[in-house]
Amino acid sequence: MNLRDSPDEEAFRARVRAWLAENLPAEGGREWSRKLFDAGYAGLTWPVDYGGLGAPYSHQAIALEEFARAEAPNHMNVIALGMAGPTIMAHGTEEQKRRYLPKMLSAEEIWCQGFSEPDAGSDLSAVRTRIEPTDGGFLVNGQKVWSSLAHDADEIFFTDVEVPGENLLGEIGGGWQVAMTTLLHERGTLGFALTGTLDALVNKLITLTKERAADDPIIRDRVAQEWIELQALKLTNYRSLTTLMQTGIPGPEGSGSKLHWSEQNQRLTKLAMEILGGEDDGYWRYQQLRSRGNTIEAGTSEILRNIIAERVLGLPRSR
Ligand SMILES: Cc1cc2nc3c(=O)[nH]c(=O)nc-3n(C[C@H](O)[C@H](O)[C@H](O)COP(=O)(O)OP(=O)(O)OC[C@H]3O[C@@H](n4cnc5c(N)ncnc54)[C@H](O)[C@@H]3O)c2cc1C
Structure with missing residues (x-):
């Protein structure tokens, strides 16, 4: 993949940036989600017949980067846009697609994901x-x-x-395949979206270091390492994006991005708390606590390592 914007992509990026400068709200919610839909920024790659724009995945990646850069709130239907919608697109009937997809984008109907049970999480x-x-x-x-x-x-x-x-989505007895489509999208596309957020967080960490620990050689080293890790993650995501553009389905390597992202997010927020030295800064404290959930949701780190070992590296099954 070409890592520089083409003239068309450059124009699209400028358009998103200008729109955000005009429309950025103080907080998210249904109204903001509806605004995103009306402006064409919800479901960019989804077919026009189902309320999307039919744009290329590269536009989606640019929009995600720009929204994260501006720290814009998410569309509130993240689960529908990232998981339920792509699953219905892959396995649904034409009638189901027309019935559900546009209302996901306009946030008229909000979706949840009901996989986990008291005795079923990782398994x-x-x-x-x-x-x-x-x-x-x-x-x-x-x-x-x-x-x-x-x-x-x-x-x-x-x-x-x-x-x-x-x-009924798909065939009776074919639910496992449908569920796997959802999970591939969850790890593949969620990881990509969240890297933009991590980018903003690394920049905040750099600012915090300049203010509080600019002369500390160990902290400087650790902050530089976080920046390097972020660049590696971005390049890995571009590789995943290439697969997505070629096949329309995220590959199992998405598990690697989600693992890298969530563990880095946890390490980085912990470093920020160390720099603050026990001072109770609401922002970083929230980020640190939320980062704990990130290494559990959408597959725990241990499970993702198993997936990478078995499905990406082709090692024998662990059990
Ligand atoms: C913030 C957050 C949001 C969530 N949102 C949703 C949601 O919207 N919908 C939904 O359905 N679920 C959701 N979940 C649930 C999430 O998917 C599960 O918590 C997760 O899959 C782990 O399952 P569990 O909690 O039952 O832990 P368990 O599966 O019991 O795991 C406990 C520990 O054992 C380890 N472990 C388990 N099996 C193995 C193995 N084979 N090899 C090595 N280690 C193993 C795990 O890594 C973990 O450390 C969410 C979780 C969080 C934290």
């Missing part, structure tokens, strides 16, 4: 939620936990929930 094959066919539909029974964005619930219980037959 997704242990899920116990059961679906039985009924006349014209399905009956769902089970319990979910850890559902990000499900603000009104701390646990989700399904008891004899009726689901109409037309909501």
